[in-house]
Amino acid sequence: MKRSRDMEKRSEINSAIEELSLLAIVKPGGNHESAHIPTKPFLSLCYMVLQVLDKIGPTMAVLRQDVHQNIKRLEMMHELNPSMNSNLVEILKSEASKGNARKRFSCSKAFLWLTRSLDFSSALLRALEIDPKKNMEQIVQETYDATLSPWHGWISSAAFRVAIKLVPDTQTFMDLLKERDESCDTLKDQMQILVSLLVPFLEDVHCILKVYNLDRIKST
Template sequence: MVTPLIVSNIYSQSRDKTRRGGRRESERNEAEKSTEIRSSSEISSAIEELSVLVLVKPGDNHEAALIPTKPFLSLCYLVLQVLDKIGPTMTVLRQDVQQNIKRLEMVLESNSSLSSNLVEILKTETREGNAKKGASCSKAFVWLTRSLDFASALLLTLSRDSGINMEEAVQEAYNITLKPWHGWISSAAFRVALKLVPDSKSFIDLLKANDESYDTQTEKIKILVSLLAPFLEGIHCILKAYDLNNLKAA
C-alpha cells in the first residue's frame, strides 16, 4: 500500500525534478537565444524585433498608442551588443542603457499586465507627478530612446558611406542625438574615449554573422535604419505629448 508519506516524497521528488528540469530548459533556451543572435547577427535580430513592435505614426492619438515593453527592451538589448563592438568609447553609454533596461524589466516583472505597454507607464507616472522625478521609468524610456537615436544615426552614416572615418561617424551621431542632453562631464569623457573606436570596416565586420558578406551586412543596416527612423519618430511624438522630450541629464 502506498502511504501518504510515500506519496508526499514521490511528489516532492517529482516537483524538484520538474524545477531542475525547468531551470535546465530555461538555461538551454537562453543559450539557444544567444547562439541564434550570434548566428543571425544583432542587425538581423533587431530587424525581427522591429517587425513585432507597433509603429506609432505622428498625428496618432498618443493616449491610445501601444509600444510593447518586452519587444522594446529586446531591441535595446541588441543595441547594447552593437555598442560593445564600438569599444571602450561606449562604456558609459552602455552602462546607462543597461541600467535603464533593468529598471523597466523590474517594473515589468512586478506587474506585467499594467507595464506591458510603455505608453501606459508614461500615463501613470505623469498622472502621479513622478515622470520627471528620480529614477522614474519614464526617464529610463527617454534615455533608451536616445540611445536608439544614437545607434540609428551612426548606422545611417555608415550605410551611406561604409568607408567613412569611424571616429567622425561616432562623433557626428553623438553630437546630434546625445550631446544636447548630456552635461559637460559626460561630454568630456566621451571626447577622451573617442580615439579608441575601430575603423568602419572592422566595425561592420564585427556586426556580421559568420556566413554573411560585407555587402549583405551593409544592406541589412540600411533596412534596419529604414525601420528605426519612423519608429523613433513616433516615439518622440509621444514623449513630446507627455512633455518628456527635453529632459536633460542631472
C-alpha cells in the first residue's frame, strides 16, 4: 500500500523507471525460451503507459482501450494461478504448446500488443527528449507510423487519422508529464533514463515474441 501511495506522488516517468528496474529479463545461457519476465512489474509498467496516453488526449482513445483490455486479460490469467502465471514467458510457452497463442483473445496476443504500445511510448518519449520544441502532432504521427501503423488494420488507422488533430501542443504535454516544480531539463533527463532502460528491454521482448512466431501478427 505504501508503495502505491509513493508512486502516486511521482510522475509517470519516474514510476516507469522504478518498474523497469524490476523487469530485467533473465536469459539463462542466452536462451530466450528459458527467459523470465515477471508479470506484475510488466503490468505496472503498462499502467504507466495508460497514464501517458491519457495526457495525449482523445487521439489515443482507441489505443488506450486496447492497452486497458490487454492488461485486464493478463491480470485475470495471473489472478487465476499466481504461481504458475508469474512469468509471462511461461504463459507464451503454455499457449504455444496447446496451439492457442495466435487465437484472438489469447494472453500471448495481449502481451504482443502491450509490447507494441510500449514501443510507441518509448519512441514518443525519445522524440520529445531529442527535440522538445518539435510539433506534437508531427511527433505523434511519425511515432505511430514507425511503431503501430504497420500492424494496424484500416479501422484503427482510420480512427487515428481522425483523432490526430486533437493532440495537445508539445509544451502542454511536457508540462503534464513533469512533477510539480520540476524543470524541463530534469524531465528530459528522466525521459532519457527511461528510454535507455526501455530500448534494451523491448529488444529482448521482441526476440522472445519471435521465438513463438508472434512478432508478425497484424490486427484484423
